[in-house]
Amino acid sequence: MKTQRLLILGRVQGVWFRESMRIEAERLNLAGWVRNTPDGAVEAVVQGPADAVNALIEWAHGGPPQARVERIVLTDAQGHYSGFEKRID
Template sequence: MIRRRVVVRGTVQGVFFRASCQQEARRHRVSGWVSNRPDGSVEAVFEGDASAVEHLVEWCRTGPPRAVVESIQVTEEEPAGFSGFDEQ
């Protein structure tokens, strides 16, 4: 099990980024959360099987069809034992 925190910048709010991210995470059985930040970016924490988490990190590089991702920051963290995936 691994955990990654990502901050995605660009046109990522108001384009269903959070809802799409939540769907993708649940489809791949990844736990964690996703949230809009006041600065216009989206922050997410993914926790689970290494290949599934890395898939979600890669998904964030493009996001849903209406998103325009300009940059993504990825930080490795220690797993906390999340259960489920929430949109905050």
């Protein structure tokens, strides 16, 4: 089990990034959450088998078609998650 925090920087708000990530995370059977940050980034915590987490990280480097990801900051995260939610906070 791997738990990773992603801070996704670039043109990632207003381009359907959170919903696209939620759909991809559910497809990969991952748990966690995704939300916009006040400074224009997208933050996510993703939990599941290492290969599936790595696949979602790889997906996030491109994101949905209108996104322009400049970089992703990865850190280890803690916690236990069930399901994957798109947060509004």
